[in-house]
Amino acid sequence: MTEKSLTESQAREASRANTALKLERQLCFALYSASSLFTRLYRPLLEPLGLTYPQYLVMLVLWERSPLTVSEIGAALGLDSATLTPLLKRLEAAGYVTRRRDATDERRVLVQPTERGVELKEQAKDVQKELLCRLPLPASELTALHETLGRLNRGMRNAGETES
Amino acid sequence: MTEKSLTESQAREASRANTALKLERQLCFALYSASSLFTRLYRPLLEPLGLTYPQYLVMLVLWERSPLTVSEIGAALGLDSATLTPLLKRLEAAGYVTRRRDATDERRVLVQPTERGVELKEQAKDVQKELLCRLPLPASELTALHETLGRLNRGMRNAGETES
DNA sequence: ACAAATTAAATCGTGCACGATTTAATCGTG
DNA sequence: CACGATTAAATCGTGCACGATTTAATTTGT
Numbered sequence: 001m002t003e004k005s006l007t008e009s010q011a012r013e014a015s016r017a018n019t020a021l022k023l024e025r026q027l028c029f030a031l032y033s034a035s036s037l038f039t040r041l042y043r044p045l046l047e048p049l050g051l052t053y054p055q056y057l058v059m060l061v062l063w064e065r066s067p068l069t070v071s072e073i074g075a076a077l078g079l080d081s082a083t084l085t086p087l088l089k090r091l092e093a094a095g096y097v098t099r100r101r102d103a104t105d106e107r108r109v110l111v112q113p114t115e116r117g118v119e120l121k122e123q124a125k126d127v128q129k130e131l132l133c134r135l136p137l138p139a140s141e142l143t144a145l146h147e148t149l150g151r152l153n154r155g156m157r158n159a160g161e162t163e164s
Numbered sequence: 165m166t167e168k169s170l171t172e173s174q175a176r177e178a179s180r181a182n183t184a185l186k187l188e189r190q191l192c193f194a195l196y197s198a199s200s201l202f203t204r205l206y207r208p209l210l211e212p213l214g215l216t217y218p219q220y221l222v223m224l225v226l227w228e229r230s231p232l233t234v235s236e237i238g239a240a241l242g243l244d245s246a247t248l249t250p251l252l253k254r255l256e257a258a259g260y261v262t263r264r265r266d267a268t269d270e271r272r273v274l275v276q277p278t279e280r281g282v283e284l285k286e287q288a289k290d291v292q293k294e295l296l297c298r299l300p301l302p303a304s305e306l307t308a309l310h311e312t313l314g315r316l317n318r319g320m321r322n323a324g325e326t327e328s
Numbered sequence: 329a330c331a332a333a334t335t336a337a338a339t340c341g342t343g344c345a346c347g348a349t350t351t352a353a354t355c356g357t358g
Numbered sequence: 359c360a361c362g363a364t365t366a367a368a369t370c371g372t373g374c375a376c377g378a379t380t381t382a383a384t385t386t387g388t
Contacts, residue, residue, distance in 0.1 A: 017293070020296055021289060024296050024299075024306070026310055027202075027306060028202070028220075029221070030309075031198055031313065032221060032241070033242060033317050034195055034316055034317055034320075035195050036345085037242070037317055037320040037324065038191075038192070040320075040346095041320055041324065052373070054374060054375090056192075057192060060193075070337060070338095071335090077197075078200050080375085080376070081336075081337050082338080082375075082376060082377080083374060085338055086338095086339095087373080087374075090373080105335095107337070107383045108336060108337080109337065128185045128188050128189065129185065132184055135188075135320075135323075136316070136320065136322065137315060137316055139184060139187065142187055143187060144312065145191065145194075145316070146194050148305060148309050148312070149191075151300070151305070152198055152201075152299075152300070152309070153194065153201055154300070155299065155301060156198075156201040156298075156299075156300065157201065158300065159299075160204060160205065200375085204376095218344060233366080233367090234366075235365090235366065235367085243344090244347090245366075246347080246369075248367090249368055249369085250369095251344075254343080269353075269354070269365095270354085271352070271353045271366040272365095272366060273366080273367065
């Protein structure tokens with residue numbers, strides 16, 4: 001390799017790398033903003049139900065299957081007991097869930113929607129309908145986004161487990 | 165419309181609506197998880213630099229252009245002074261930025277990387293390279309994701325401004 | 329059967345996010 | 359010029375997120 005070709009090659013290589021790094025920086029902003037804005041879109045609609053966005057996510061999990069232990073909810077959302085315990089206590093205080101020790105294993109706490117918590121599911125559907133109207137993308141794009149995020153998330157979960 | 169056809173039509177309609185609502189619920193999880201996992205992937209790499217992820221985002225903004233006022237940083241990231249003021253004070257305490265009142269308008273505070281803060285930019289590039297390796301998607305998919313998120317974010321920003 | 333290891337939840341400290349309010353500087357209009 | 363309106367940042371209170379530690383129940387190895 002001559003001096004010149006080496007320099008050119010290095011320049012091309014550096015340029016490609018810089019493009020990739022720039023894309024990644026843009027992705028930082030895009031992902032952070034998307035998550036914040038999505039939450040912000042939900043907040044005023046959830047407020048009348050007395051739910052914050054993380055509380056809503058927990059209720060979504062519990063509406064699918066219950067009772068669940070704190071750890072099971074945590075596995076579904078990627079949260080630990082330090083975050084969930086106080087959140088669940090607030091949901092309990094609001095009358096939306098019950099928390100009780102599992103009789104067969106006293107270490108576990110079983111969480112389950114109350115009757116009021118189950119009723120909330122129907123009101124939440126109206127919120128979801130309203131939000132869908134406000135989302136500016138066609139369903140096809142939302143599906144594509146969901147799939148891409150799914151691949152990304154699976155990969156990131158692996159990267160997290162496999163790390164040194 | 166006969167009883168029967170009405171019922172069938174309604175059933176199809178309800179089914180389509182339920183599919184859309186389910187997609188939206190899945191998107192809630194996917195977006196929330198993606199943002200959390202992305203942050204979690206960055207965290208151990210940023211920790212040696214003494215930066216949290218939000219602090220890193222602020223530095224990314226300041227590396228592009230500075231000095232900026234608190235409001236300008238806030239506009240770039242969708243954050244208000246209640247969040248930024250303490251964060252910037254921590255960055256200042258770490259020696260990465262300076263904060264000073266704008267002489268031409270004493271209401272504003274100008275924020276600017278210190279020499280140390282500028283040096284950090286190079287170390288951050290190594291972090292970005294490392295993270296890119298750990299990301300499980302090809303550049304083409306990352307680009308597509310960035311574009312889709314861009315459309316979504318523009319739309320959500322409008323929806324937020326236009327709301328009742 | 330029992331001690332050590334493991335597991336589940338709770339607790340503590342720090343930092344981010346945000347609505348609401350406060351303080352201070354600037355601007356606009358009479 | 360002056361005074362009310364606006365703007366910028368800071369402050370306060372509440373809730374989420376997470377690393378690290380603690381407490382208590384269960385499991386494992388002998």
